[in-house]
Amino acid sequence: MDRANDICFAAEVTLGKLAKWLRILGFDTLYEPDVTGIGFVDDRVKSRILLTRTERIRDGNTTQKLLFIKSNNPFDQLREVISALGIVPKETQPFSRCIRCNTRIKRVDKESVRGMVPDYIWETHATFHTCSICRRIYWSGSHTKRNHDIIQRLFDS
Ligand SMILES: [Zn+2]
Secondary structure: OOHHHOOEEEEOHHHHHHHHHHHHOOOEEEEOOOOEOOOOEOHHHOOOEEEEOOHHHHHHOOOOOEEEOOOOOHHHHHHHHHHHHOOOHHHOOOOOEOOOOOOEOEEEOHHHHOOOOOHHHHHHOOOEEEOOOOOOEEEHHHOOHHHHHHHHHHOOO
16 A cells, blocks of 8 residues: 555644655655644645644644654654654655655656756766756755665664
8 A cells, every 4th residue: 555645744844854854755745834823723734744843732733633743853753753653664755756845756858957967967877857846856866875874774673
């Protein structure tokens, strides 16, 4: 079952790095400054799991699916989410989503990005993806080895 398509999040403003990492793992993650206003939750958030570090939001919540994040460290925060939802590696789709705007990226013809990425990148990579909304271009090297290592460590117990 492809639960990665069903699990989606809205992260409050204090959780920018966590939101970025959830996108790297392929999860649909809304991250905008005002998903949680004073005493209410934005309509767009209602179908999503709200990630919050704000006790007032947690305590005032009765209907919203919500996960209260305890850690200050983004990596530990990510582990909190993974563990709370019981996410396993095969449910992730790393590097399938635009980190900047959350859109699913699409593979494009190599020829179509010539001149839009540095020449040495174009010459040494076979596969390119782009975001149809913000036009950012991705290639395999745009995610560093460090990111791969972090994903590996994420699921180590
Ligand atoms: Zn984008």
